[in-house]
Amino acid sequence: MTNNHQERWTRVKGRLRAEVGEDIFSSWFARMELESVESETVRLSVPTRFLKSWIQSHYAERVLACWQGEEPLVRRIDLSVRSTMMRPAAAATARPVAPAAVTVRHDPAPAGVGIANGHAAASATLAAATPAAASAHDSFGGSPLDPRLTFDSFVVGRANSLAHAAAQQVALARRGDPVMFNPLYVHASVGLGKTHLLQAIAWAGNAGGARRVIYLTAEKFVYGFVSSLRTQTTLAFKEVLRATDVLLIDDLQFLQGKSTFAEFSHTLNAMIDAGRQVVVAADRPPLDLENLDDRVRSRLAGGLVVEMGSFGEDLRLEILKSRVAAARSHHAAFDVPAPVLAFIARSVTHNGRDLEGALNRLLAHSKLTGQPITMELAEREIRDLVRPQEPRKVKIEEIQRIVARRYNVSRGDLLSSRRTANVVRPRQIAMYLAKTLTLRSLPEIGRRFGGRDHTTVLHAVRKIENLVGNDLALAEEIEAIKRELQE
Numbered sequence: 001m002t003n004n005h006q007e008r009w010t011r012v013k014g015r016l017r018a019e020v021g022e023d024i025f026s027s028w029f030a031r032m033e034l035e036s037v038e039s040e041t042v043r044l045s046v047p048t049r050f051l052k053s054w055i056q057s058h059y060a061e062r063v064l065a066c067w068q069g070e071e072p073l074v075r076r077i078d079l080s081v082r083s084t085m086m087r088p089a090a091a092a093t094a095r096p097v098a099p100a101a102v103t104v105r106h107d108p109a110p111a112g113v114g115i116a117n118g119h120a121a122a123s124a125t126l127a128a129a130t131p132a133a134a135s136a137h138d139s140f141g142g143s144p145l146d147p148r149l150t151f152d153s154f155v156v157g158r159a160n161s162l163a164h165a166a167a168q169q170v171a172l173a174r175r176g177d178p179v180m181f182n183p184l185y186v187h188a189s190v191g192l193g194k195t196h197l198l199q200a201i202a203w204a205g206n207a208g209g210a211r212r213v214i215y216l217t218a219e220k221f222v223y224g225f226v227s228s229l230r231t232q233t234t235l236a237f238k239e240v241l242r243a244t245d246v247l248l249i250d251d252l253q254f255l256q257g258k259s260t261f262a263e264f265s266h267t268l269n270a271m272i273d274a275g276r277q278v279v280v281a282a283d284r285p286p287l288d289l290e291n292l293d294d295r296v297r298s299r300l301a302g303g304l305v306v307e308m309g310s311f312g313e314d315l316r317l318e319i320l321k322s323r324v325a326a327a328r329s330h331h332a333a334f335d336v337p338a339p340v341l342a343f344i345a346r347s348v349t350h351n352g353r354d355l356e357g358a359l360n361r362l363l364a365h366s367k368l369t370g371q372p373i374t375m376e377l378a379e380r381e382i383r384d385l386v387r388p389q390e391p392r393k394v395k396i397e398e399i400q401r402i403v404a405r406r407y408n409v410s411r412g413d414l415l416s417s418r419r420t421a422n423v424v425r426p427r428q429i430a431m432y433l434a435k436t437l438t439l440r441s442l443p444e445i446g447r448r449f450g451g452r453d454h455t456t457v458l459h460a461v462r463k464i465e466n467l468v469g470n471d472l473a474l475a476e477e478i479e480a481i482k483r484e485l486q487e
């Protein structure tokens, strides 16, 4: 590599620094090095996989554009993770890492509105995301962490206060402290903050460096296990997992494969028995996880199970305000009038992701046109995010309770093996409603009705379907139960 290349690299870094600001530059690019320049390809390296994937997903185009600003012929940036084994000199001349106190903020590009301190109380005790914590986490083989997802940026409201408090407790515990809830199981529908909360625990838990906290998506757990089987290093994989103080598993509903379940079950048991903390997030309660065997399911249900409910309007408004504040730290001209924020909080009711999407559109508009955000503009921009009210989600237990009450039997009767006519018909109606009003499969419904076979459920569903076609009174009765369940 020539001096010429190095000089160019210095200028490219200057451009990058000017574009993203000193904080972001020192957090993400300070340890990036030029490896070589070969005709149209520039090869760069970073020390960790986490840095690589973060830069690739958030700054790839920007790095390329900065190179092209210096050298128009460059077409491709090839980013690799450099091995410290191969380059001992690199360690000796290591550049200063960004100071631990730097709060990493997200690139202010329209695609991502950063998040500001939404919950001031947490910030005094829980450290913010730092590259140091990220690379520690990365070296344990965890899934990539998003520096925006910290306790600081997690807004607390009625829907999530219990989950938040439990998560903080886990994050603040010290090695050797008695484990209070194990496992901590958090469930919520899509986009209500499960990943945010788990990653906040990972950032805060790893910040002090005293404990080993690993965040893994279920997908990564499967991948880690399968690839360790392939390379015959399963023992090493197990050892890494079992040597962690806190294991965070996200999206458990995606866990796949019989041997992976067995491995998950061993890991869970080994960790809990050794007094180490496990935190699991999923989109449904443990009892509804159809793929797991009963022992794992009951072990998961045996700790603290917390549901995060849907956001109320107040919480939505607070989340929006905190995001506007974060965006303003990059783009000071971004001002969303209070009535517009109130309108979004009232209309975009679905989840955190839609709220983020709504604000991103307004931010993009503000950046690209420089025009003020008006109510008219907001109504136009977020029209497709305003969804009609979805019918309330119905739980199988509720169906059983309401059907039992209406037909004057007990819920226990519905689950029992009794076959008297006064119990058989309500049981069939309840199974029919479970199939038509929930997304549960036939085997799952069978299990929830006292461990019955799926063919029994199928028979019940068909039976009631036939009856309602001919029996008006029964059809009306079932409609009334449905209305009661949807209220």
Ligand SMILES: Nc1ncnc2c1ncn2[C@@H]1O[C@H](COP(=O)(O)OP(=O)(O)OP(=O)(O)O)[C@@H](O)[C@H]1O
Binding pocket: 118, 149, 153, 154, 155, 156, 160, 188, 189, 190, 191, 192, 193, 194, 195, 196, 197, 251, 283, 319, 351, 352, 353, 356
């Ligand atoms: N309480 C909160 N405070 C601030 N932002 C939140 C909160 N809850 C959710 N969000 C934001 O909403 C978006 C979606 O959240 P997240 O990815 O954590 O949801 P999830 O429950 O894990 O969803 P999925 O089931 O799809 O995995 C993220 O941008 C997240 O930061």
